[in-house]
Amino acid sequence: MRVIFMGTPDFSVPALRAIAARHEVVAVYSQPPRAAGRGQKPRPSPVHRAAEELGLTVRTPERLKSPEDQAEFAALNADVAVVVAYGLILPQVVLDAPRLGCVNIHASLLPRWRGAAPIHRAIMSGDAETGVAIMQMEAGLDTGPVLAETRTPIGPSDTTADLHDRLSAMGAELIVDTLDRLPLTAVPQPEQGVTYAAKIDKAEARIDWTRPATDIDRQIRALSPFPGAWCLIGTERVKLLRSRLTDGAGRPGQVLAGFSVACGTGAIEVIEAQREGKRPMPASEILRGLTLPDSLA
Template structure:
């Protein structure tokens, strides 16, 4: 098939590589290079870098709402467009241009967690499972009918990073299978069970030790690796990146935040053990390695 691929971050790359191995990718759309790093030099997106490595043509428009951009896309004569975390809104003329429309790989089991941060929100909410859905795109936000889905359990110690990589691979396999079976019937999303995965706000990342341990554990795992749930360890702002629930107790009136032993911290209800953390200006490290280089105070705040 003649495929237009539209994506930007690392999550999109496995799907691009899988499609390029089996179909004719006639154009790749990605967001323009953005300033990054200490020198703030423009840095191509992961998808642009992968496309250049594969020798595929890349287009990086700032937006797609001009008639010239829409005409240029339509002239490609694509059978289908595959969209994976592209980051730009597709106007109706773009959605209608490919013969079979635009298919989106979305990292949730729709209609749960429509929107920007479905993996983070699934972990933070304590969902037992998540997955990927192949959706026929329409004008609404992740409202289109679903052609296929694949499911995976969310483990007790899974982080957003763990699920990100797993779901990226699942999405790549599922889109290849879906493309080979087109046209497929699409199932409208049910009206019940709709939730929205709002973009992560950095203000959510401060740990409140008076909350129950299960909630804090989900926050730590859900915000790992970015932006990273954090607390004050003495006078250092430390990101906590992996954790697990352990036996122990705390109370909102006194013991919440108390260091019980090692890196086990009392919460408002129960306790967690920190398994991985990151001190300012340093790489993420296992808890035992961090404890060799710093003394924890009696209480974290």
């Protein structure tokens, strides 16, 4: 089929590569290059770079609201557009342009976790499973009917980084299978069970040791690697990136054995952390260069 691919971050790249191996990708749309790095030079997105490696045409409009951009999109005469974390709201005229419309790879089991941060929110809320849904797009936010889905359990050690990579690969496999079977009958999302995955606010990242250990463990894993749940060790802000529940009790924030810390109820053991200006390191390596105080703040 003639496919338009629309995506921006690393999460979208496996789907682009999988589609390009089986279909004609007539154009790739991605967010414009943004200033990044020490020199603040414009840096193309991961999808932009992957598309150029594949020899594909890349378009980076700031928005898709001008008649010129919309006419250029329609002139591609695509059978379908695949959208994966593109970062722009698509006007109805764009949604309607491809013969089979626009389909979206969404990293949750809809209607659970519509919105911006479904992976983070699934871990933070203690969901037992998540997955990928292929949705026929419509004007509402992640409200369209579902064409296909696949599921995966959320393990007790899974971080957002772990699930991100697993769901990205699952989405790539599922979209290729879905495209091969189009047109399909889409199933409307149920009205019950709708939840919204609000964008992560950095204010959510500071650890409150008075909370239960289960909540803090989920917070650490959900916010790893970014923005990173953090606490003060002395006067230094340290990000905690991996953790697990452990036996132990004490006053909230009290350091127990090793890098175990008492919470409001129960305790966690820190497995991986990152000091200011340093790379992420196993807790054992952190402890060789950092003496923990009696309590963390």
